[in-house]
Amino acid sequence: MRLHRCEGCLAACRPERGSPSRTLVRSNQLKKARRSPYTAPPLVKEIKMADPAPPTPPDNNAPPMPWFGMDIGGTLTKLVYFEPRETNRRELDKETEVLKNIRRYLTRNSAYGKTGRRDVHLQMENVTIRGRRGTLHFIRFPTSEVGAFLQLARSKGMAALVNTIYATGGGAYKFEEDFIKEVNMRLSKLDELDALIAGVLFVDSMNPHECYYWAPPEQLTDTKDTPYLEAALSQYVRKPFDFSNPYPFLLVNIGSGVSMLVVNAPNDYYRVSGTSLGGGTFLGLCCLLAGCSSFEEAIALAASGDNTTVDKLVRDIYGGDYERFGLRGDLVASSFGHMCAAERRARVSRADLARATLVTITNNIGSIARLCASNERLERVVFCGNFLRVNPLSMKLLSYAMSYWSKGALKALFLEHEGYFGAVGCLLHYDNKNHKKQNVSRHATPPESRQADR
Ligand SMILES: Nc1ncnc2c1ncn2[C@@H]1O[C@H](COP(=O)(O)OP(=O)(O)O)[C@@H](O)[C@H]1O
C-alpha cells in the first residue's frame, strides 16, 4: 500500500472562538428523529495481507465480475473497482474479451478522458472480498460527467456484463433512470451514510496507515505563540494513529456539504448535525471571488495567500487583544470583514480571497464539529471527504482548532482514502457472507475469510 504524502502548507488564520458550550442541547424527540438505524454489513477485520493463503474452490454463487462500488456525490462520482488477483481456471475459460478489455482499460490508465482520474497512490493490494483476493482501484470524475461515463460504459460493452451496480450518494437516485435508459444497468441503492461508515471501518481494518493526525511542533504547547500562523503550521508533522479501538467517535464528512455523525459501534450511529457550508461552498466561492476554474487551483492559490488582508482581526477592532475573554489580537473577529471597504477591495489579491475562503469554511466546520463533539462527550473527531484532498492546510487548521479550543480534550483524525469510503461501502455488498456475520473483533482475521482466502 503506497502512502500519499501531502506537502507541508502555510496558513494564517484563527482558531474559532468561545469555550465549549452546550448550545446543541436538543429535545429527546428531535434526537430520536435524527437517529437512523444502521444496518450495514458487519465487516471483515484485518486480513493478513502478506500470507499466501491456500486456494479455495470457486464460489459458484458469487456475482460475476466486474465488481464495482459507486458513490455519485454532489460534486464528484467515486468508483471503486475490485480487480481479482487470481482468476480461477473456470473463470479464465469464461472470461470474455469484454471483461478483459474493461480490466485493462481501468487498470492501465490513470486518466480517463479530460476529467476522470485514477488515484493510483491510494490503490490497495491484497484486499479480500467474498473470499477473493485482489486490488482496489480508486477512480473519480465530476458528477456533471455522468452522461459521458454512461456513454463510455456503453462503448466498452459493460451493459452486457453488468446488470446491477451497488451505488450510493444523491446521484444514485437522481440518475437511476439514466442508467437504465442508457446502459440498461440497475442501481442497487444504498444509503450514503451507512455506506460511508462501513467503508471507513473496512478500509481502516485493511490499511494500518489509514488513520493519521497532524502533530504540532513542540513549542505550540506555549499558548503565547501564534500556532495558527504560517510559521507554525508549516511545522506540523503527519503521524499514524492507531484506530483499533475507535468507538465512540464523531465522523465529519466534508463533501459538497457536511454531515456529522456520532458513531457508537459499527451498526449504531446517528446524524447529529450538518452544514451547507462545505467543500462545494469553498470551490463555488473561489470560482466567484478569485476566478478559479478547478479545486486544485483554488487550493494552490489559498496556500499562497494571506487572509488577514480580507478578514478583520480582533486587533483591527481592539487595537490589540480583547483580554477579558482571552481573544488574542490576531484572531479573526469577522471573516471577510475588511471587504466592506472599497479601498481594501481594490488592493486584495485573488490568493488572499482564496485563503480567506478556505479559512472561513474550515473554521466554521471545525467550530460546529467541536460543539457537537463536546456536546456528545466524544474525544475523537474523524474528518473525511474530498474537501481534504490535497488540502493539508485545512487539516492542520482543524487539528489546531480541535485541540486548542477543547484544551486538549479533542483529537482531530484524518483518513488516507479521504472521499472514497461510500464507494467502498457499496463494494462490500458483494461480500454477502459479511452481511450475515456479526461484529468481528478488529485485528483478528475471521475464520470464514481465512478459509475463503485464495
Ligand atoms: N477534482 C475535484 N473537483 C471538484 N471538487 C473537488 C476535487 N477534489 C476535491 N474537491 C473538493 O471535494 C468536494 C467534494 O467532496 P466529495 O467528498 O467527493 O463530496 P460529494 O460526494 O458531495 O461529491 C468538492 O466540493 C471540493 O471542495
Ligand SMILES: CC(C)(COP(=O)(O)O)[C@@H](O)C(=O)NCCC(=O)O
Ligand atoms: C445532503 C448531503 C448529505 C449530500 O452529501 P454530499 O454529496 O454533500 O457528500 C450533504 O450535502 C449534507 O449533509 N449537507 C448539509 C445539510 C445540512 O445539514 O444543512
